[in-house]
Amino acid sequence: MTRSQVHLALPVELLASGEWQEACRSRDFARIFRLVKIKAGIYPSRIAALCGMTPSRVGEIMAGRRGLAHIDVIERVADGLRIPGAMLGLAHRSWEIPAPARTEERLPAPAPPEREPQQVEPAEDLDDLLALVDGQVTRSTLTALRSSVEDYWRRDNEHGGATLRPAVVGHLRYVSRLLDSAEGGLRLDLLAIAAELARLSGWAYFDARQYSTARTYFTQALKLSHGHGDRLFMANVLSCMSLLATYDGNLNDAVTLVCRAQDAARAAGEQPLVMSMLHLREAFAQAALRDARSCHQAVERSRDQYEHVRGREAEAPSWVRYFDETKLLVDTGIAYARLGEAARAEPLIAEGLRREKTDQHRGRALHAFWLASTQLQQGKLDQACTSAGLALDLTAAIDSPRVSGHVQELHRQMLPYAREAPVLVFEQRMREALG
Incomplete structure (x- = not known):
């Protein structure tokens, strides 16, 4: 691993030094950037790339002509340079491996408490200022x-x-x-x-x-x-909010949001592909609530709607065309996995993974996680670790804390098997890949 890679941690001796800790406590980013350059060999151009800034802005900060006050930007610096959140007075960052959770949890633990979002930093760079006149x-x-x-x-x-x-x-x-x-x-x-x-x-x-x-x-x-x-697009946004509520533990809200999305889509006219996607999104929420009957009914409605899609794909909005037969298959498996019906879920997710395009790294990583989870539920430890290894390999090619959170949750599910050789091998690979 080279120092140019985003996931490389700063040297331990730098993090432990009194000068560094004082700079972080006072949020003296001029000193922080200088120390990163001198002690970690990360030069201003690379600091800029990692933190989503322009090199000129980094130079001005290092020279003391500009400071950083907006929390969004400070979080970007913490994430880009891998500065532990506590050092800058921030919440625990998503890339910091969390403490073990209860093994019976099915969904990844919600992200650590975060500060309420502030407005995005005002346009101050030259490109932003010029854009104002265009x-x-x-x-x-x-x-x-x-x-x-x-x-x-x-x-x-x-x-x-x-x-x-x-x-x-x-x-x-x-x-x-x-x-x-x-x-x-x-x-x-x-x-x-x-x-x-x-x-x-x-x-x-x-x-x-x-x-x-x-x-x-x-x-x-x-x-x-x-x-x-655009009622159909409103339905699309509501379905995204439903999935977010599912991850955030607001399960009743998740059901309410996706049902409202279905109402909006119906009001916009007949769109079977949109409705098929929305019914399966409802199945996710019902599964998280452990409502097996409602989950299965939503899956059946999704399949029924999909039967009306064939030959009409071009009529659907562009944003829903990702939802094809393979996606229907694998998402049905995930709904069953959320319910705890591992034996029913495993072959569906496995077949979906087999069909998926190899360049869909994040989707394949998520699906490999769910496959490993279903195999682990059935006591198939060797197969689960193999699937988990695939998820880990794919995670190394993407920057998605959501996927990393799933992988870490899978590791917590493996705690009862902590002394087994396949788990020990997976843990070592996980440490190397995720720090």
């Missing part, structure tokens, strides 16, 4: 923005959304400024792009396990799509 919207502008959104989603799917946050939020700020001068049909199209960027921002923070910030952006996406009058 307020004319054309059809070419919309085409370029849509292309950027598509690229963000592709990168999110392949490598996780955590590192996309500065870019996506910056794009959202830019589009929000353009809305001030746009009129007529251009304004409506721009509203739709802003809603998608807000949803993508929420998703990126969700993938980073920063749930309250994710909820803020999802709410913004909902308001923007309401202004645009």
Whole structure:
């Protein structure tokens, strides 16, 4: 592992030094950056890349001409340089391996308490200032923005959304400024792009396990799509909020949100692919509530709707076309796994993994985790460790604290087998991959 890799920890001797600890306590980032350069060999250009800043801004901070006050930026620095949260007075960071939890828990433990989100740091860099005078919207502008959104989603799917946050939020700020001068049909199209960027921002923070910030952006996406009058997209955002509520332990809210999403989709007209996805999202929430009957009914409704999709895929909104037969198969397996029906879930998830494209790193990592979990529930320790190893290998190729949290939860589920050779091997690989 080279020092250019994001996941490399700072040297222990640096973290233990009194000078470093004092700099962190006082949030003296000029001194912190200088120490990182001198003691860890991480130069300003690399600090900038890791922390989502421009090199000129890092240089100004090191020279004492600028400081850092916004919590979003301080969190980015902590995550980028792998500074333990406690040193900077922050909550425990998502990449810091948590303490063992009860082995009977099925879902990953919620992320540590985080500070309420503040407004994104005001535009101060030269590019942001210049963008303020470039307020004319054309059809070419919309085409370029849509292309950027598509690229963000592709990168999110392949490598996780955590590192996309500065870019996506910056794009959202830019589009929000353009809305001030746009009129007529251009304004409506721009509203739709802003809603998608807000949803993508929420998703990126969700993938980073920063749930309250994710909820803020999802709410913004909902308001923007309401202004645009797109009921189907509102259903899409509500389904994202339902999944977030499931992870955050608000299970009744998760059911309410996804049922409201179904109502919005029905009001928009017949869309079987959207409804199939939404019914399976409901199955997730019902499974988390341990309501087996409702979960199975939701799965059946999802399958029934999917039967009406064949030959009509092109009629569905672009954002739901990821939900194909393979996704239906593997997500059904995950719903059963959440219920504890491991024997029924395992073959579905295994077949889904076999069919999935190899470049879908994050999805495959999540599905490998669920496969390992179902195998572990059935006492198939060797197979579970093999599947867990696949999840770990894939996790090393992405930046998704949500996936890392699943892998760590699987490790906690393995505690009863802690002295078994396959688990010892997995633990060693986990330490090497996740620190």
